[in-house]
Every structure is written in structure tokens, then in C-alpha cells.
Amino acid sequence: MQAMGLFAHIPGEGLLQLKELGLAFFLSALVGLEREYRQKAAGFRTYTLVGVSAALFMLISKYGFDDVLSPGRVVVDPSRVAAQIVSGLGFIGGGVIFMRRDTVRGLTTAASVWLTAAIGMACGAGMATVALLTAVGYLIIMFLTPVWLRRLPRASRHGFKVSVRGDANGDFVDGVGDALTRLDFILGHVSQERHTENLFLTIHVRGKKTPDEVITALMRVPGVQAAWSGKPDESFD
Numbered sequence: 001m002q003a004m005g006l007f008a009h010i011p012g013e014g015l016l017q018l019k020e021l022g023l024a025f026f027l028s029a030l031v032g033l034e035r036e037y038r039q040k041a042a043g044f045r046t047y048t049l050v051g052v053s054a055a056l057f058m059l060i061s062k063y064g065f066d067d068v069l070s071p072g073r074v075v076v077d078p079s080r081v082a083a084q085i086v087s088g089l090g091f092i093g094g095g096v097i098f099m100r101r102d103t104v105r106g107l108t109t110a111a112s113v114w115l116t117a118a119i120g121m122a123c124g125a126g127m128a129t130v131a132l133l134t135a136v137g138y139l140i141i142m143f144l145t146p147v148w149l150r151r152l153p154r155a156s157r158h159g160f161k162v163s164v165r166g167d168a169n170g171d172f173v174d175g176v177g178d179a180l181t182r183l184d185f186i187l188g189h190v191s192q193e194r195h196t197e198n199l200f201l202t203i204h205v206r207g208k209k210t211p212d213e214v215i216t217a218l219m220r221v222p223g224v225q226a227a228w229s230g231k232p233d234e235s236f237d
Helices: 002-006 015-037 044-063 079-088 090-095 107-124 128-143 145-149 173-182 211-218
Strands: 098-100 103-105 158-167 186-195 198-207 224-232
Touching (some): 015 044, 015 128, 044 107, 079 107, 090 107, 107 128, 128 145
Antiparallel strands (some): 158 198, 186 198
């Protein structure tokens, strides 16, 4: 209590601010525990640090410039620090996202890092109820919704290989990709092989159209000499 009295005269260093930091620690730790439970790369420590740091930044933004403010001369916009937190969190989110073949991984982790920073900012801003309800909503989304999402019907998508032969000196590769994209296909592994004057292109694709429809569309691409489909492709599963 003596320590609290020692700093009581300093704006922003009172019991209220300690409570806001403590709330940010608790709520951020909850999010981190969920990520730790799922054995994600960013876990308890990362999320707790992100949330508490965001709350501290908000407290600095609110109280850290009182000694330099002068009415009518020096004015500080507290929202500028909050905006920079949002921008700065991008490098952490980008660091946990990676793409393998046609699959993007880490989007949920990146989004949860973003949300944890928002929870910390809300705690630092004194919006305890909003921060608490947001954390509860996050836990509901992560623990309850996967159960019924797995029960939703899924549109069937067929995977197979498509091979295309064209003039090695021609520029038909981009046209093939554009044609498959227009047919709403997901493109997987792509390989090229050159034989004398011909270029052979093999693409793993997945979509709703039949192989015959795909071949018909590819034969309309300028520079394509022949196109055929291979056996069903299991590389997407």
C-alpha cells in the first residue's frame, strides 16, 4: 500500500490502471490457453504478451503525455497510438500465415492474435465489459462452433490431374491458368516438362466441373495443342 501511495500522485499509475492491466493479462491468457491446448505455434506466452502489451500501449496513450500537455498549445490525440497498434500487429499475424500447395495455414492464429490485441486495447481503454464479452465470444467460437460446423453439408469437389501439350515457344501457360480459374477450380501442384518443340503442363485441380468440361475449355486456349485428364487426384485430401 505504501508503494501505491508513493505513485498515487502520478497520473496513470494508480490502482485503476493496475486492474486494467490485470484484466488484460487474464483475458489474453485465456485466449493463449486455448491456442496452447490446440498445440499451435503461438501459444500462452505469445498471446499473453500481445494482450498486455496492447493494454500498456493504450495506458501510455491515455496518461503518458500529461506532463508535456499545455492547454491551447500542445494537444495529443490518444487515438494515434491505438491506430499504430493495429498496424504494428500485422507483422506478427503475417509471420504465422504460410501457404503449402493450395492450402493456407495460420489464418485463425493470425486473426486470434489480432483479436487478443483488441482485447488488450479495450482493457487499457477502461472498457472492461466489452473486453470480457469479446473474450467469452472468442471461446464460444473456438470450442462450440466446430462441433456443428462439421455437421454442415459440403459441396462435393472432385480432384484430378489435367495435362496440356502446347508449343514450347508459345505463351499458353497463363491462358490455361485463367481458364481453370474461370471454371472455379482450385489449382494445386503444377509441373512443366519440355520435349523438343513441345511443352507439357500437368496441373492438379479440384472443382465441381467434370474432366470433359475442363478439357473442352482448355482446348479453346490459344497455343494449346492437346489436353487430357488423368486419374483422380488425392493430393488435396
